[in-house]
Amino acid sequence: MRTLIRPTGFVDSPFGHDGKVARLAGGLNWFGLAELIKVEGDKRVSSEIVPVQGIESRLDDAMAADWRRITGARAPLQLGERIVHLDQPQVMGIVNATPDSFSDGGSYADSAAAAEAGAQMAAAGAAIIDVGGESTRPGAATVWEGDEIERVLPVVQRLAAGGNAVSIDTRKSSVMSAAIGAGAKLVNDVSALTWDEQSAGVVAKAGVPVVLMHHQGDPQTMQKDPRYDDVLVEVFLWLEERIEAAEMAGIARDKILVDPGIGFGKSVAHNLELINGLALLHGLGCLIVFGASRKRMIGALANEAPADARLPGSLALALKAVEQGAQIIRVHDVPETVQALKIWRGLRDAALTPRA
Numbered sequence: 001m002r003t004l005i006r007p008t009g010f011v012d013s014p015f016g017h018d019g020k021v022a023r024l025a026g027g028l029n030w031f032g033l034a035e036l037i038k039v040e041g042d043k044r045v046s047s048e049i050v051p052v053q054g055i056e057s058r059l060d061d062a063m064a065a066d067w068r069r070i071t072g073a074r075a076p077l078q079l080g081e082r083i084v085h086l087d088q089p090q091v092m093g094i095v096n097a098t099p100d101s102f103s104d105g106g107s108y109a110d111s112a113a114a115a116e117a118g119a120q121m122a123a124a125g126a127a128i129i130d131v132g133g134e135s136t137r138p139g140a141a142t143v144w145e146g147d148e149i150e151r152v153l154p155v156v157q158r159l160a161a162g163g164n165a166v167s168i169d170t171r172k173s174s175v176m177s178a179a180i181g182a183g184a185k186l187v188n189d190v191s192a193l194t195w196d197e198q199s200a201g202v203v204a205k206a207g208v209p210v211v212l213m214h215h216q217g218d219p220q221t222m223q224k225d226p227r228y229d230d231v232l233v234e235v236f237l238w239l240e241e242r243i244e245a246a247e248m249a250g251i252a253r254d255k256i257l258v259d260p261g262i263g264f265g266k267s268v269a270h271n272l273e274l275i276n277g278l279a280l281l282h283g284l285g286c287l288i289v290f291g292a293s294r295k296r297m298i299g300a301l302a303n304e305a306p307a308d309a310r311l312p313g314s315l316a317l318a319l320k321a322v323e324q325g326a327q328i329i330r331v332h333d334v335p336e337t338v339q340a341l342k343i344w345r346g347l348r349d350a351a352l353t354p355r356a
Contacts (some may be wrong), residue, residue, distance in 0.1 A: 001040045004236060004278040005066050008049065009033025010323065012351040020053045024325040024341050025282050027087055028348040029175040037280075042237055043230040069285030072343065075254050077209060077287065079165040079185035084127045086287060088345055089322040092128040092294065093121030093331040097151045098135045098143075111151070115158035122164045124240045125338035130330060131135040131155050131179070132169030136190050136264075137141065149178045153273045156182040162322025167211075169190075173198035180206045188289075190215060192242040193199065193249075204250035211289050212242045216265025216340065232277040235260055239284055257328070259289040262317075279324040291330035314335060315340050 009032040012020050021032045034055060038046045050058065059067055077084040084090055087183035097114040109294055121241070133151035134143040152168065152175065158185025159166045167186035173196045176187050185208055192212035193200045203210045214235045216226050229232050239258045246256055249268040258281060262272050279286050292298075298313030299305045305313070311333050318329045318337055322344060331337045 001038060001045070003063055004034040004037045004039055004061075004233065004280060005063060005070060005283055006037060006277060007031040007033075007070060007282060007325075008035050008279065009052075012273075014352075016352055020051065022052045022071050025070065025087075025327070026280070027325050027327070028345070028352065029323065029325050031279075037233065039237075042234050044233055055229055066283040069283045072285065074287055077186075078259075079128070080183075082163075082165040082185070084165065086327040088348075089326060090328050091124035091125060091334055091341065092130050092289065092291075093118065093330050093334045094330060095121070095131045095155065096135070097131060097133050097155050106296055110161075111154040114155045114205040116331070118155065118159045118164065118166075119162055121334040122162075124335040126334045128165045128167050128328070129142050129159055130167040130169050130186075131184070132176070132188075134170065143293060145172045145174045148175050149173065153178055153182050156184050160184065171195035171199070173202045176202045176206075180208060184208075187211070188259075189213065192239070192243070192262070193246060200246060200249035200251065203246075207255070208276055209255040209257060210251060210276040211259050212239060212246060212248065213259035213264065214238055214242075214261035215291075221282070224240055225268065226267055227342055228249065228266075228270060230330070231266065231270045231273050236280055236283070237275060239281070243284060243286065244278075253285065257287040257289050258284055259291060259330075262290070262292045263295045263297060269295045269302045271295075278321060278326060282325055287328060288321075289328045289330055290318070290324045290326040293331040295338070311336060319344060 011021055011030050011032050014030045021030045022028055032050050032052050034052060036048045036050055037044050045151060073076055095114050095118045119131055131152050132186050133148040138269050156166050156179050163229055165187045166184045168184040169188040171191045176199060188211040190213045243256055247253055262271050276313055293314045294307045294310045298310040302313055
């Protein structure tokens with residue numbers, strides 16, 4: 001049996017609360033309570049809400065290590081010559097260089113259009129541009145790696161040549177290698193390096209950061225009745241195992257980011273539970289990437305709104321995530337999300353400015 005720690009009881013400001021609140025992952029969020037979740041196997045057996053004040057006296061060695069990860073500052077993300085500071089949330093813009101994307105209907109299947117879209121996202125404030133050449137929507141077919149490389153390589157080359165920080169969204173080691181060679185500085189793998197046994201070695205050799213995303217099943221089957229006993233705990237433990245596997249492959253922990261995988265083998269109820277408990281993942285000690293932009297759950301909760309009408313829901317979910325300390329928000333609608341986060345940052349700055 002072990003005990004996981006979920007930060008909760010968020011407060012506007014630490015002022016006047018010395019010793020009663022803790023800073024979350026070195027960011028702009030502070031919390032005064034923690035949920036102690038006792039876990040046996042892969043499900044919780046009990047939980048208790050306790051004050052942050054005096055919590056150290058209740059922690060065993062494993063819990064103390066988790067607590068240090070929860071409250072420790074995250075290092076900036078080094079993407080080649082670009083440094084992305086993550087003491088405040090940043091935006092990752094999505095460029096789907098595919099003819100069958102669920103979100104944009106293949107608008108960027110032409111490489112020039114895709115590269116221009118990425119450049120516009122960067123100009124609007126996206127810190128990272130995530131380029132993908134294979135749809136991973138529910139039911140999507142696997143794309144041959146040669147076709148995927150042909151789709152993404154000119155887009156990555158153009159964006160990297162323009163000085164942008166580029167991520168490659170792929171499950172395939174050959175695509176990773178080609179994209180890294182073309183200037184990509186981050187790998188975003190929806191399979192968490194499980195789909196291709198060569199991928200971990202490619203990432204380790206290149207020395208680039210990697211996003212490990214939780215999933216259940218593959219795109220063809222993942223939404224056919226996904227099941228969990230305790231989705232929040234199971235996602236945490238699964239990601240913990242994938243982090244350990246990545247480290248064993250030679251990938252430094254400070255180069256590992258995690259993504260809860262909203263919509264990847266999860267029902268609407270699973271997604272909502274994960275998002276409400278997202279702060280638990282800080283116990284992994286890695287940067288959190290959150291991607292719920294235009295996803296099916298928004299339509300399910302909002303009168304079956306189509307993908308191109310899910311901006312309000314996407315913004316609501318993004319703000320919920322940053323309120324729990326998510327550092328990178330992966331979105332289709334960059335200008336709108338950047339504006340929302342600027343307003344959020346203004347509110348945090350005001351709260352964290354001592355009164356005269």
